[in-house]
Amino acid sequence: MSVNFKPLADRVLVEPIAAETKTASGIIIPDTAKEKPQEGTVVAVGPGKKDEPTTVKVGDKVLYGKYSGSELKLEGKDYLIVKEGDLLGVIG
Template sequence: MNLKPLQDRVLIKRLETEQTTASGIIIPDSAQEKPMKGEVVAAGPGKDNAPMTVKAGDVVLFAKYAGNELKIDADEFIIMREDEILAIVE
């Protein structure tokens, strides 16, 4: 399926979190929080003649409850407005 966000929306795939702590303790799935870091899969063209700051392939940080979650086939994504992204990881 090909999905193209509109206006200033961005499609993000969450990146996996660490399964163990620094001391080697394994964290069970039920105790893990959803990661707030993801990779931009697709970005819209922008809104009101303002070009997008992020592009496909960028790794970004976002707020815990930002955007809307959606499932396409077996993959889970988040679609959010560009202004909900907190930072680009370089």
């Protein structure tokens, strides 16, 4: 999961977890009806701001707001770069 990218300041690079393609009852969800994922895995973290180091670490599963961050593509994969303050919490 190593990416050649180093976020600056309090930014965090997140790899979104793929959205579900089926409901619990087995109904297939078309791409147009899928919601954007709001959960992902931290891939890289910046050093933080002066006197405010980042609190998440690589490998953490995090929850973020639906419209948080900026989408980018690195090495053929989709990622999201968000400020640590836009993360809602760590899962598990």
